[in-house]
Amino acid sequence: MSGYSRIIHYATSILCGNKGSMEISQLHRQVFQRFEISEEDFLCIVKKCSRFTVIQSRSRTEDGESDCIVVAKTSLRLCKKYSKNECYECQDLHLCKYYVYGNCRYGKGRKECKFSHDIQSQQNYPLLRECTLHELNEDDLFLLLLQNDPALLPEVCAHYNKGTGLFGVCTFMECCTKVHICQHFVQDDCLFGPKCKRLHSFDEHSRRMLEERGLGGDIIHDLPYIYQNVYRLNSQTISSGKGTYIHLHIYTASHRLLRWRRMKCLHFIRRKCKFQDQCVLVHFNLPYKWEVNDGKGWRDLRNMEEIERAYCDPKNEHSPGSRPVDFVSMTRNHDPVRRLSTVSSISKPAHYILTTEWIWYYKGDQENWIEYGQPDDKQRVTSVTSRELEKAFQEDSNAEVTLIKGNRHYYVSFQDMYQRNPKHNTKRRMRRRPRFVSINEVEAKAV
Template sequence: MASAYESDEETFSGSDSEVSDESDFESESEQESDSEDDRQVYTKQPCKYYNRGGCKNGASCSYLHVCKYFLKGSCRYGSSCKLSHSLGGRRSSGQCARSEDQSAASNPQLTDGRPYQWQINDGKGWKDVENDYIIEAQYSLPHTKSIKIYNTPYGAVCIDFNKIRIYGKNLKVRRLDDGNTVWDWYCTLRKKWRKYGDKDSKGNPGPVKSSDIERKFQSNPKSSFAFTSGGETFQIKFPEMQQVGKKKNRKVTRRPVFRQQQGNAGAAHLATSFKNLSVGTKPQWQFEGHSGNWHNFKRRTGTSSECSINSDDIESKYQLNPTDTLKFKINGQPYKLDFGAMIQINQTNKSKRKIRRVLV
């Protein structure tokens, strides 16, 4: 299935920049909060049809798909309830809403030498997504929430990485692999994703290894993993994807280690790029101002200094081809970024500014 890509980072809508590659993608990354409860406060009423067993409107329903008794604090089924017990829309632990891919045995394995393959099903069978190494690369980053695919037979398609589903369309998505994927586990700490087992600032390793968590998950994706740190016992609940403690709950995610596809130059470039990008860091694009100070690219609308792109847009284009160019507009005037020369060019008067890519 031919498509163009745009991987999304939270909250990341389509840019106004012009892109010419057959594969563009826009990434939506998130810096997660480690607060005990960072759920949104909803004013919507629970959907009565959803609570009766099914709503024909699905994701487009204007009402909240959540157990009405959970909202009242009186659901007698608790964690075994088949309806959602989350204001974020996830089902409770009784009915995990995670991807088919999250269960070790739920998806067939690839046997043709490919390490992974993303597919979409419109009701007429599963179809391969071309150049899916871009999807895989973004999926491997713990802070990336979703990716938007353009120019598909179904129009623009947005894949939610947390639930492995497609927003707002009657389509299914899945990820197949060869059974050799290495999975890493992360939790939020001081608003950044940290890999379990990584050393802290003092060089001390974490109290539990990512591989230990994965081993338990593979044995039972609906169970939990307990460990002790600093005299306190914590529990990683797989269905809720949360680390639960006495004082604070933290978000947890599971992502694959990105693997290079043999003979794929684009995937090889991404693999090399990812080796230099540590967890908790994020590329930031900047331009040099008149005073010599560096400023971040930020998308702005409705202001005196409108800009059609931000740093994430630039990074997405750069990941496709680090020697390419990217066109955009400031106050309606055309500009171009030249990655090979690392300059910004005013297309009207040909003036130039330096640009740079830093990790923050």
């Protein structure tokens, strides 16, 4: 393992041992005890590495500046079909869900669990090694999976967080099978702290309900903080090279508002938005908007049309210019970059103008990028078109889609953006990029 990899591994272990997240200055101090790396170099590694997400903290450092919080992340997931005995070859972990929860009843008794408890198995170890997670201990790995795989988390009760009653407006009250916890605590913006009427930890009823669902005591203790990290990951995940949002099981009005505030207002572009300053969508004169966070908040990038033109070409990984935007890491000089856009054209009727038409590509044999549904250099066409992939993606951004090209079967994964050939165990990179719309086109359509 290289020095770079050792630093990443050690930082991941520290984060997972600290409920999955930590302020970057504190993380650097702990890493520095083993590796003599400057704060600037460490920040560069963390921001560029796909293992971490960096978000702005609400708290202040000793010199009055905002610190950043680092959250550990991974694209690995537990296989949903494995527990149904329906999976034979995939790129997900084959593990007992209750073992990950730390409370598999079969693992404690004489009767052996029919699902794997072995992270070193022939299925699991290569996947962990590919993601450089094979040296994490089980507790750290399981916490990492929990805060990144939303299918593992119990759903937070939205009704509990409405109204003024002890149980909000939840009619199930103590019999509710969803988690009762303060949504503002999860969002790290609760103004009441210990005096809050909503729970910031789990009471006896919630613990009993979670235990019945198979979660162990240690996981239950950390679960409120895991929810915080899931929310942080979701709030930082923006339209990028993958164009995905991490799906939460926290369905609250404010969460929906947060997501919609990243969408562009179609009516404003056409100068017909009746809500004006009260509109929850972003007002801008283009159907896309590029912004950079320089530590003082999000601000517009210059030469937005040039950046957009470059981004729409799937072969490009950087924008032009002396300070290019990295389209893979969505950064510029290590500063986070985001692209806001109007809704996908799939989600609106055909007569809606200036929606975003997303195009799906896979990497060809000649290092070229080929749109799904279009012929390659041998005139072979995939059975699934770009539009059909976008429709499937809008329905479930974690799905896998099976397709045929020639006489070969493939499946595409929205999670890691690869097209795989299960027979030969090969894979091709995929990309989702918008169709370019110039400023002149926008002005012509907006009238």
